[in-house]
Amino acid sequence: MSVSELSSAAQDYLKMIWSATEWSATPITVGAMAERMGVKPSTVSDGIRRLAKQGLVTHAPYGSIELTRTGNDHAVEMVRRHRLLETFLVKVLGYGWDEVHDEAEILEHAVSATMITRIDELLGHPVRDPHGDPIPSPDGQLRPPQGVRLAAVDPDRPLTITRISDADPDMLRYFTELGLAPDTRLTVLAHRPYADVTTIRLPDRDLDIDLGPSAAESIWVIAS
Amino acid sequence: MSVSELSSAAQDYLKMIWSATEWSATPITVGAMAERMGVKPSTVSDGIRRLAKQGLVTHAPYGSIELTRTGNDHAVEMVRRHRLLETFLVKVLGYGWDEVHDEAEILEHAVSATMITRIDELLGHPVRDPHGDPIPSPDGQLRPPQGVRLAAVDPDRPLTITRISDADPDMLRYFTELGLAPDTRLTVLAHRPYADVTTIRLPDRDLDIDLGPSAAESIWVIAS
DNA sequence: CAATTTTGTTAGGCCAGTCTAACATTCATG
């Protein structure tokens, strides 16, 4: 069975379960899935049962939700579609990086494997999407994600942004104004815990910025 | 209500009802719709009833099926999406004209109005799709289709192909081999009615070809 | 023009996906 034969809902469930553990180890809950998909928990609970019946996840009532081998393969295929489509929308159709997520969320269910192949070729086999997230290869290989949350790094070391969470378009637009994007170089000047502020310096633009906790949690960096 | 809020099935029904009278005056029947959509007549009958309840078509049992003003607007919007997507797939992603119909048939339900606008701009506001069919403008204006079936024209007049039906990919591949496409110039040498053969000449390639009736019904031409 | 064939509709059933409401389990806290 190919991933294309799954319903959109099933494809989204698998992708979301997979994504939950990409950047943090906390496994997904029914409630979180319901919230992110904009449905009620009972709907998700039911959907998970159907996925389990199809052998795509393992799940005992009140227990954890785990992808099977097959479920994982399909999830990775959907992640590949999503990220290639986001890249395509930015590079070919001139979308902003804050506009692509919702469009890709729909298109990923409609494009054929052929179209994904053509897009991949047209883009020259990109390995990261506009937000810095790695794009799985056709056979599901994936460079392990690099970086830690900005909120968690020590001050005064030269850093490079590896990814920015695409969850909040407004925040992405704010980051655009500030000139923060994947590959931007910066240094943390200080974390001020009780003020919940992280001050960063952009050496290339000679600029200091105060970031709140949600911003500092949305940016991943690596030593550079 | 925007066309995007209709189900895929409803969008396809409207588009099909509209398309039925684009190149011939015979109105669509329930049976023909069922056949083209690959479902049973009872399914279509039911679907038509739902469309009528939504005010998109008028239909009395056993009577004809007519688009309302709203239904027609939505149908034209779907035709615009379909044909822009076909053009995009050929021009940007390198598809052959025989490969685009099925892909567009799915994508048309998934793309946003924004994406259609971007595609239209990227392509420079094309007015015909890869098969020669006119692309409606954003406000639904449509150059009235030109041409008559090749099977119906008098011999010995210089003609230009205006469109080729995209219904049969195999036939499109055959036409590609023969060099028949929109804007190809040709002359009918003779119709041989009992043999059901139409002989055409391609002056630009100095070649004569015998076409069977299905081919001669699939090609529309205009005097040139 | 009556009978037969073709076409279309209705009835009844199934499934996925959604909801609300009721219930069960697990977690957290006093």
Add this chain to the structure above:
DNA sequence: CATGAATGTTAGACTGGCCTAACAAAATTG
């Protein structure tokens, strides 16, 4: 560790879209 709060599941209902089978209407034709 008992209890209340939070979380998850089940039950029951509804819709759209599909089916088959039975039926109704219309069209064809001898």
